[in-house]
Amino acid sequence: MxxxxxxxxxxxxxxxQIHHRRFNLKKVSFESPATMTELARLLSAGSVLLADNMMNIYSAKDETARSLIMNDIAPHFEDVKIVYVEDEIDVVNMQYLKKDSKKMFNSTNIGIxxxxxxxxxxxxxxxxxxxxxxxxxxxxxxxxxxxxxxxxxxxxxxxxxxxxxxxxxxxxxxxxxxxxxxxxxxxxxxxxxxxxxxxxxxxxxxxxxxxxxxxxxxxxxxxxxxxxx
Incomplete structure (x- = not known):
């Protein structure tokens, strides 16, 4: 090898181990952002290059990661849902990248x-x-x-x-x-x-x-x- x-x-x-716990969803919406970070570009790539309806699911347990999701990534998507497990934020589900965000994704050929x-x-x-x-x-x-x-x-x-x-x-x-x-x-x-x-x-x-x-x-x-x- x-x-x-x-x-x-x-x-x-x-x-x-898999544990069954109580969960619920909360839908949120955002104004369209004016820019796209390298993180947002990386984590939205599948929605541009593979399938428009791809579900993007990212962990939001940590405060830093949650802030990055809510400020940099989620605003680029039409359908955003926060998943709470036992009343604590667990993950954020995002689907359908906005039209302007697709343009921003394709606006560069350098970097990430x-x-x-x-x-x-x-x-x-x-x-x-x-x-x-x-x-x-x-x-x-x-x-x-x-x-x-x-x-x-x-x-x-x-x-x-x-x-x-x-x-x-x-x-x-x-x-x-x-x-x-x-x-x-x-x-x-x-x-x-x-x-x-x-x-x-x-x-x-x-x-x-x-x-x-x-x-x-x-x-x-x-x-x-x-x-x-």
């Missing part, structure tokens, strides 16, 4: 947009809908083996993932399209960018065709262990 990944096998301790187009290489969504049973293998990425890719004005992205997920012991998953596990994948701008601040990066691979079906980001204390050397 390639020298920049190592097979990772989760233990029983890594499997999360290059990561987005690397993450979403094709609009073929068969990876999302294929009902066949897959034999999946998880590979932990050796961060030190990657040539880091820094992008200006992305502190909000780092804050969102760190505060909203990693510090809470939770992981975040992207579903890339057009990704095949070959040695050249280590040159991916997506992997190289996330390697600048994400403690643990795991690739979930379909062994039948080497298709990467999930890109998981987590902290040191999350379910994915990370090789440091």
């Amino acid at each position: 390639f020298d920049w990944i190592e097979e990772f096998k989760p233990t029983n301790k890594d499997l999360k 947009i290059q990561v987005i187009h690397d993450l979403i290489r094709t609009n073929d969504m068969c990876i999302w809908t294929d009902g066949k049973k897959r034999e999946l293998t998880r590979y932990s990425v050796r961060l030190n083996a990657l040539n880091k890719y820094d992008i200006d004005n992305t502190n909000d992205i780092q804050d969102f993932f760190t505060k909203g997920y990693f510090d809470l012991g939770e992981e975040f998953g992207f579903i890339p399209t057009g990704w095949i596990l070959v040695d050249d994948l280590k040159e991916s701008k997506t992997l190289r960018f996330f390697a600048t601040f994400v403690p643990c990066i795991t690739l979930v691979v379909d062994e039948s065709n080497k298709q990467v079906v999930m890109l998981q980001l987590s902290g040191d204390s999350g379910m994915n262990r990370q090789m440091k050397e």
Whole structure:
């Protein structure tokens, strides 16, 4: 196997318990924003490049992450619902990107947009809908083996993932399209960018065709262990 990944096998301790709790929804609306941040561009990408009706669901337990969602991301969507679990804000659901926001998304070809187009290489969504049973293998990425890719004005992205997920012991998953596990994948701008601040990066691979079906980001204390050397 390639020298920049190592097979990772989760233990029983890594499997999360599912608890049924009381929840309710609150719909909110916003005035259309005049600008789009790099964070908003990254987290709304699927609604532009894949499907207009895509549901975007992001954790809002942390105050910093919640503020970023409500100020930078949610105002770009027509349909926004706050999900309360046991009367505490849990996640925010967002759907249908506004027309002006789509224009803002496409208004640049530099910055995080290059990561987005690397993450979403094709609009073929068969990876999302294929009902066949897959034999999946998880590979932990050796961060030190990657040539880091820094992008200006992305502190909000780092804050969102760190505060909203990693510090809470939770992981975040992207579903890339057009990704095949070959040695050249280590040159991916997506992997190289996330390697600048994400403690643990795991690739979930379909062994039948080497298709990467999930890109998981987590902290040191999350379910994915990370090789440091």
